[in-house]
Amino acid sequence: MTVTEHRPTGEVGRDRRRKEDARLITGRTSWTDNLSLPGMLHLAILRSPMAHARITGIDVTPARGAPGVIDVFTGQDVADIQGSLPCAWAVTPDIKQPAHPPLAVDEVRFAGEPVAVVAARDQASALDALEAIDVEYEPMPAVMDMEAALADGAPLVHESLGTNKCYTWVFDSAEAGTGGDVASAAEAADVVVRSRYVQQRLIPAFMEPRSVVVDPTQDQITVWSSTQVPHFVRFFLAFMLSMPEHKIRVIAPDVGGGFGGKLQVTAEEFISFLAARRLGRPVKCTESRAESMLAAHHGRDMIQDVEISARSDGTVTGLNVRLLANMGGYLRLLTPATPLLGRYMYNGIYKFPAHRFECTGVFTTTTPTDAYRGAGRPEATFAVERAMDDLAAKLGMDPMELRRRNWVRHDEFPFDTVTGLTYDSGNYEAATDRAMELFGYDELRREQRARRDSGDPVQLGIGISTYTEMCGLAPSRWLGSLGYAAGGWESASIRMLPTGKVEVLTGTSPHGQGHETAWSQIVADQLGVPFEDVEVMHGDTRTSYKGLDTYGSRSLAVGGIALVEACKRVVEKARPMAAHMLECDPADLEFADGAYRVKGTPGAAKSITECALAIFAAHDLPEGVEPYLDADASYDPVDFSFPHGTHLCAVEVDTETGMVTIRSYVAVDDIGRVVNPLIVEGQVHGGVAQGIAQALFEEARYDEDGNLTTGTFVEYTIPSAADLPQIVTDRTETPAPGHPLGAKGVGEAGTIASTPAVVNAVVDALRPLGVTDVRMPCTPERVWSTIAAARAASSGDGGEAR
Amino acid sequence: MIPAAFDYTRAATVEDAVTALAGAGDDGKALAGGQSLLPMLRLRLAAPAMLVDLGGLTELRGVRDDGDALVIGAMTTHDDVMRHPLVHEHAPLIAQAAETVGDRQIRHLGTFGGSLAHADPAGDLPGVALAMDAVMSVAGPGGMREVPASEFFVDYFTTALGPGDVLVSVRVPKLTGWTTHYEKFHQLAQSWSVVGVAAAVRRSNGSIAEARVALTNMGVTPVRARGVEEALRGAPATADAVAAAAGRALEGASPLTDGTASAEYRTQLAPVLTRRAVMAAGGL
Amino acid sequence: MTRITMTVDGVRYDDDVEPRTLLVQHLRDRLGKVGTVVGCDTSNCGACTVLLSGKSVKSCSVLAVQADGADVTTIEGLAGTDGELHPVQAAFHESHGLQCGFCTPGMIMSAVDLLTENADPSDAEIREGLEGNLCRCTGYQNIVKAVRSAAESMRASVPSTPESAATTEGVTT
Ligand SMILES: Cc1cc2nc3c(=O)[nH]c(=O)nc-3n(C[C@H](O)[C@H](O)[C@H](O)COP(=O)(O)OP(=O)(O)OC[C@H]3O[C@@H](n4cnc5c(N)ncnc54)[C@H](O)[C@@H]3O)c2cc1C
Ligand code: FES
Ligand code: FES
Numbered sequence A: 001m002t003v004t005e006h007r008p009t010g011e012v013g014r015d016r017r018r019k020e021d022a023r024l025i026t027g028r029t030s031w032t033d034n035l036s037l038p039g040m041l042h043l044a045i046l047r048s049p050m051a052h053a054r055i056t057g058i059d060v061t062p063a064r065g066a067p068g069v070i071d072v073f074t075g076q077d078v079a080d081i082q083g084s085l086p087c088a089w090a091v092t093p094d095i096k097q098p099a100h101p102p103l104a105v106d107e108v109r110f111a112g113e114p115v116a117v118v119a120a121r122d123q124a125s126a127l128d129a130l131e132a133i134d135v136e137y138e139p140m141p142a143v144m145d146m147e148a149a150l151a152d153g154a155p156l157v158h159e160s161l162g163t164n165k166c167y168t169w170v171f172d173s174a175e176a177g178t179g180g181d182v183a184s185a186a187e188a189a190d191v192v193v194r195s196r197y198v199q200q201r202l203i204p205a206f207m208e209p210r211s212v213v214v215d216p217t218q219d220q221i222t223v224w225s226s227t228q229v230p231h232f233v234r235f236f237l238a239f240m241l242s243m244p245e246h247k248i249r250v251i252a253p254d255v256g257g258g259f260g261g262k263l264q265v266t267a268e269e270f271i272s273f274l275a276a277r278r279l280g281r282p283v284k285c286t287e288s289r290a291e292s293m294l295a296a297h298h299g300r301d302m303i304q305d306v307e308i309s310a311r312s313d314g315t316v317t318g319l320n321v322r323l324l325a326n327m328g329g330y331l332r333l334l335t336p337a338t339p340l341l342g343r344y345m346y347n348g349i350y351k352f353p354a355h356r357f358e359c360t361g362v363f364t365t366t367t368p369t370d371a372y373r374g375a376g377r378p379e380a381t382f383a384v385e386r387a388m389d390d391l392a393a394k395l396g397m398d399p400m401e402l403r404r405r406n407w408v409r410h411d412e413f414p415f416d417t418v419t420g421l422t423y424d425s426g427n428y429e430a431a432t433d434r435a436m437e438l439f440g441y442d443e444l445r446r447e448q449r450a451r452r453d454s455g456d457p458v459q460l461g462i463g464i465s466t467y468t469e470m471c472g473l474a475p476s477r478w479l480g481s482l483g484y485a486a487g488g489w490e491s492a493s494i495r496m497l498p499t500g501k502v503e504v505l506t507g508t509s510p511h512g513q514g515h516e517t518a519w520s521q522i523v524a525d526q527l528g529v530p531f532e533d534v535e536v537m538h539g540d541t542r543t544s545y546k547g548l549d550t551y552g553s554r555s556l557a558v559g560g561i562a563l564v565e566a567c568k569r570v571v572e573k574a575r576p577m578a579a580h581m582l583e584c585d586p587a588d589l590e591f592a593d594g595a596y597r598v599k600g601t602p603g604a605a606k607s608i609t610e611c612a613l614a615i616f617a618a619h620d621l622p623e624g625v626e627p628y629l630d631a632d633a634s635y636d637p638v639d640f641s642f643p644h645g646t647h648l649c650a651v652e653v654d655t656e657t658g659m660v661t662i663r664s665y666v667a668v669d670d671i672g673r674v675v676n677p678l679i680v681e682g683q684v685h686g687g688v689a690q691g692i693a694q695a696l697f698e699e700a701r702y703d704e705d706g707n708l709t710t711g712t713f714v715e716y717t718i719p720s721a722a723d724l725p726q727i728v729t730d731r732t733e734t735p736a737p738g739h740p741l742g743a744k745g746v747g748e749a750g751t752i753a754s755t756p757a758v759v760n761a762v763v764d765a766l767r768p769l770g771v772t773d774v775r776m777p778c779t780p781e782r783v784w785s786t787i788a789a790a791r792a793a794s795s796g797d798g799g800e801a802r
Numbered sequence B: 001m002i003p004a005a006f007d008y009t010r011a012a013t014v015e016d017a018v019t020a021l022a023g024a025g026d027d028g029k030a031l032a033g034g035q036s037l038l039p040m041l042r043l044r045l046a047a048p049a050m051l052v053d054l055g056g057l058t059e060l061r062g063v064r065d066d067g068d069a070l071v072i073g074a075m076t077t078h079d080d081v082m083r084h085p086l087v088h089e090h091a092p093l094i095a096q097a098a099e100t101v102g103d104r105q106i107r108h109l110g111t112f113g114g115s116l117a118h119a120d121p122a123g124d125l126p127g128v129a130l131a132m133d134a135v136m137s138v139a140g141p142g143g144m145r146e147v148p149a150s151e152f153f154v155d156y157f158t159t160a161l162g163p164g165d166v167l168v169s170v171r172v173p174k175l176t177g178w179t180t181h182y183e184k185f186h187q188l189a190q191s192w193s194v195v196g197v198a199a200a201v202r203r204s205n206g207s208i209a210e211a212r213v214a215l216t217n218m219g220v221t222p223v224r225a226r227g228v229e230e231a232l233r234g235a236p237a238t239a240d241a242v243a244a245a246a247g248r249a250l251e252g253a254s255p256l257t258d259g260t261a262s263a264e265y266r267t268q269l270a271p272v273l274t275r276r277a278v279m280a281a282g283g284l
Numbered sequence C: 001m002t003r004i005t006m007t008v009d010g011v012r013y014d015d016d017v018e019p020r021t022l023l024v025q026h027l028r029d030r031l032g033k034v035g036t037v038v039g040c041d042t043s044n045c046g047a048c049t050v051l052l053s054g055k056s057v058k059s060c061s062v063l064a065v066q067a068d069g070a071d072v073t074t075i076e077g078l079a080g081t082d083g084e085l086h087p088v089q090a091a092f093h094e095s096h097g098l099q100c101g102f103c104t105p106g107m108i109m110s111a112v113d114l115l116t117e118n119a120d121p122s123d124a125e126i127r128e129g130l131e132g133n134l135c136r137c138t139g140y141q142n143i144v145k146a147v148r149s150a151a152e153s154m155r156a157s158v159p160s161t162p163e164s165a166a167t168t169e170g171v172t173t
Helices: A123-128 A146-150 A181-190 A228-240 A267-279 A289-295 A341-346 A376-396 A399-408 A428-441 A441-454 A476-481 A515-527 A557-580 A607-618 A675-697 A749-769 A780-794 B014-027 B037-042 B078-083 B084-092 B090-100 B104-109 B112-118 B124-131 B225-230 B239-246 B263-281 C024-028 C087-094 C104-117 C123-129 C141-159
Strands: A042-045 A053-059 A069-074 A114-120 A136-141 A165-172 A191-202 A211-215 A222-224 A246-250 A283-286 A299-310 A316-328 A353-363 A458-468 A490-496 A502-505 A536-537 A587-591 A596-597 A606-607 A629-635 A645-653 A661-669 A730-732 B009-010 B030-033 B050-053 B063-066 B069-073 B135-140 B143-148 B154-155 B166-173 B177-186 B195-204 B205-218 C002-008 C011-017 C049-052 C055-058 C071-073
Touching: A042 A267, A042 A289, A053 A114, A069 A123, A069 A267, A069 A730, A114 A123, A114 B177, A123 A661, A136 A458, A136 A607, A146 A316, A146 A353, A181 A299, A181 A316, A191 A376, A222 A228, A222 A267, A228 A246, A228 A267, A267 A283, A283 C002, A289 B050, A299 A376, A341 A353, A341 A376, A353 B154, A376 A399, A376 A458, A376 A749, A399 A428, A399 A458, A428 A441, A428 A458, A428 A645, A428 A661, A441 A458, A441 A749, A490 A515, A490 A557, A490 B078, A502 A515, A515 A536, A515 A557, A515 B225, A536 C055, A557 A587, A557 A606, A557 A607, A596 A607, A606 A607, A607 A629, A607 C141, A645 A749, A661 A675, A661 A749, A675 A730, A675 A749, A730 C123, A780 B009, B014 B030, B014 B135, B014 B166, B037 C123, B063 B084, B069 B084, B069 C002, B078 B084, B078 B104, B078 B112, B084 B090, B090 B124, B090 B177, B090 B195, B104 C055, B104 C104, B112 B124, B112 B166, B124 B177, B124 B195, B124 B205, B154 B239, B166 B177, B195 B263, B205 B225, B205 B239, B205 B263, B225 B239, B225 B263, B239 B263, C011 C024, C011 C141, C049 C104, C055 C104, C087 C104, C087 C141, C104 C123, C104 C141
Parallel strands: A042 A283, A222 A246, A316 A353, A502 A536, A661 A730, B009 B050, B030 B050, C002 C071
Antiparallel strands: A042 A114, A053 A136, A069 A114, A165 A353, A191 A299, A211 A222, A211 A283, A299 A316, A458 A645, A490 A502, A490 A629, A587 A596, A596 A606, A645 A661, B063 B069, B069 B166, B135 B143, B135 B166, B177 B195, B195 B205, C002 C011, C049 C055, C049 C071
16 A cells, blocks of 8 residues: 555654744743642652661651651651562562662661651751751661672672672573684684773763652642653552552653653652652652762663684674673662663674673662663673774774774675674664764874874874664563563554644653654654644653653654554544545545545545544544544564764873863764754764763762762763864664664664763873773873873883772 | 751941851851852751841942052952953953853852852962962951961961951952963863962063962962972073973972872872963963 | 842842742742752752843852842743744754753853853853853753854844843843
8 A cells, every 4th residue: 555655755854943942942841840739748858878777766756846847757657558669670580689668667778768758848848857857877888899799798788688699691692592602712813802891880960850749639649750751650659559550640741851860760759659648738859969969870880891802804703791780779670671781782883703791780889770871782882892992902903994894794784693683774884984084084093193203292092983772672572581571662642633733642751852843743744734733742641641651762763653653544544534525435545745635536635634624523424434533553663773873083182181182073873764853963962972971071989988979060070061072973874674764763872872982082092101991981180090000000110090 | 959047137338247247156157159158058068047148248349459459359259350451451360260260150149259268279269369469358356457368278168267257358469560371270161170270470581580379279278389489580481491390389289189189190280280370371 | 037129030029038048949939930940959050040130140059138139030031022032042942952951941041141241152152151051961062053043143133232232131120
């Protein structure tokens, strides 16, 4: 049938300005914290100042009597009804999965864990009353370092588990039949390069602190939350608190960024829900930035031991990866799975014939980790891209030449990888050639040589990252086979109103990605209605009740297909009506540009809008046609899509101070067909910025007692406009074969690619000084002390990099 | 976060402020631009019982010419200081440093006097005041007194100001015929100085006649780099001579290790930045 | 409680406030000006930026009592009374200078302030001028572009006196 083959023209591909902007640029927004309800109380949460301690007593009496205070409660008070925060992904059958009480009952396992709650008439009184709560803690030993936590006799985070090891997950290509054995590969290799890379702990630091409002006074308890996952929140509140699901409504209003950090079912949501039910009054709980830094989950925090084997001509023969992944004190929604989401990507775009991957999850007395933009894949890409550079250095080869020799050529797709995936499509040569041209690679290499020769205190470095990622989380069957509790489908509903205007309900839950705009473009093309005539609704379980929300670059890759399907169903539903009005056989109609036309009879046409009105009037409906023009569709992907690209970065390193300055940055991405190039470019800019920030600026640090020492934006330094370079972006386009729009997904590409590009550049600048790695973030002091240590080592008097 | 409750009074005169602050003793705090105080109150790292707002004291705002010196009112904002023609003409070093403080919004409220009174070791203006041989005019329960910069900065976040004291103005001797530069080292635009160097140079006939150098964040208080100054006096205006002199930047310094940097790293930075500051100040 | 008077987005308000009330709390909680938001505790993020007597300040780091007698412009008072967008607002839309939009009110207010002082800033001056505003979504590139294009359109519409190019439009006193 023609409709299925209809390649959208018109709206899709246009750089439409965003619909969501109108409210955001004028301040007419609906952030959760803006809400105020009659009788609403404000919650404040007392958090543990200790990383690990037994709670031996809590005196809340003075706080109860404090001005404005209505209620104070502790973990003991709700121990029987508070349930446990969910972990949805048991990655191995023998995973250790301790309970995660929303409010600590008798022990705290990270600094910042909720210990008591005050409900008061205003926020200031609630905060004041926290100071009147007296908690007795019996300190227990803290353990922050993963290797220390695994050592014999280490203090146990969860005594009852008997170990700090959460799980070990292994993949071996020899066992899986997807490749050879890494040990034999290493034995037979001409060179083996072993490196240890450290993925420092990061804080997602979405700009809007989290906020929850719960109104228990209606038939459905309504929860407004600044979340990426309203559907998950509803499901887990019901499931973990034994509440009937149909009595809960969750709304994600305007949400100020997430980056995985709001892909969570939070203690604050549970606590607010419990408080509202206890008090029978609406409550609001808005965190401060300091609380957000402490208590919202962190990201990354892994140690990667990478061994790469190769022949002397540069052909890679094996990749062996051992990971330690810090879980923190508890498992949250996707904590154990996050490092494993990267496990399919350690091979990058290269043809490794043998691969082994082992990951051990480790409990420590720190804030739990979980998804942060890219979730596992940036780490994987970092490891392989850094290792390729280290290998090139060892072989004395140009790092780009080494990559070319090993990557999957464009005529080799679809390509079955050593990790067991099939890369759908791509053209690494094209993206790389374009990037090299924009970058001026050869010119920069010449300048680098000149600076090296003259001993310039400011050295130049060039960093490469040729990456791929997997988008579109995920095929439900794939998720099920890996122990995930949910599926990966997505849904969309179309409601065509009598006047021909269109309401779209999507199960995705955007928080900055511009779905209202992109979805309108897709629908406008599919139904042939004006862009302005489409209203996109999301983030409310009462209306968009079917869905799995927004993360993992899945919204367009998966939700977009559901949307196209739903549109097609609408077109099919209206067809009998059009045929009836045109007095012809439905099979004789073609649908294009919003109208049904009788094939071969140019004048005879009915618009879909006319059909909608006629169907609504229902005066003369053909047999079997319902009196409305709505349709639903869902989509469960059969596989991932694999965008890719080449990012190049040039840095200047001041060897006297260690200061790194990005001189130029080029990003050429291939993300398949693009619905809105403006939005895509914005996603790349933002992603690259976050990746650069990991490389150069950000790190969550703890002191030896387990206190977070980077708990405000003074210490946790996220870059401003003055700290980031102008980046040059371009695209090549290899359509995704399985997707009706040819789209692959873009939300995480920038973050995944940029971190290794920057660090490779820093190391490249310093290799002549004997530097082989710089730990992230490459702050001036880190860089300088690494140089100093390398100089000391080469002059023979030892010395350690700090 | 919201500060803990406090009493508030808006002083109508300097005498009012002194009386109110003296009455409150250790529980009282002057409120100038609030750009250091309010974040501390919000995090509840400080909880004074009484805030005495100096915001209404218009007589403490502005810059005036007083013969061989400028007098800068304590309540003059960083933004006003860095734009003031008199400052540009006679004390450009102050304008250069003020421009590096925080960001636009902070400079619109934060004050020159507040920065000095706060005496953060990472603050950029104390070092500049020291290099300029500034003199502070202080109103206190015992009347007015003058405190030279070299005696004003006493310790970590501690000045010669006692309870009831209000910094009224700062007298800055004009540097005529000098060229200056403030070299601030920090990784991110918004961050405070890891180390900063204030340098002023007077050149004559191809050599350096005189130099003034002070270091930010190389100790609990700003440090005057007398060794460098001595080495530069009469030295040829060449890169080598400056580099050699800058090597003495650590004399008198005792840098701390804190959350931002180690003492060892600061020790590396100080001579490098001193060299750069003096080179830039001297137009070399 | 202290009695204060404030003109916000052209409307005069008299209120009794606790001295510890932050200006941003007063705007949001008392006056319903929820367009101005809070992103941090330490005066770093700039999300709360408003114009206080015509100059950009972080309203989380000013007490409401300090703003007694002042004229405040928030993001909600920037558009003309007829709803016509301020050129900076229009440029943020046109150049895709926002994603989640949480930083946007502060970012726009800072940009307005910057352009009041410098009607023709270079990219580097724009970046420096916005150093007090953090955005986690955009990587700033399109924000810089938006400010540059707003500057162009403002120069085009007010050719003669640069000082008057970007006063606090929409505020009547
Ligand atoms: C994000 C951020 C970044 C910053 N970056 C920098 C930077 O890079 N460099 C830098 O130098 N500063 C920086 N600052 C601080 C800024 O310079 C402040 O303006 C300054 O430190 C304090 O000035 P204030 O007028 O705001 O004082 P306030 O905050 O009002 O007061 C500070 C202290 O000084 C006392 N005080 C103030 N005025 C007087 C007076 N006249 N008499 C007696 N006591 C007084 C107060 O009681 C209080 O204890 C930054 C601040 C922030 C929030
Ligand atoms: S909320 Fe005011 S600066 Fe962050
Ligand atoms: S647009 Fe989201 S923080 Fe700037």
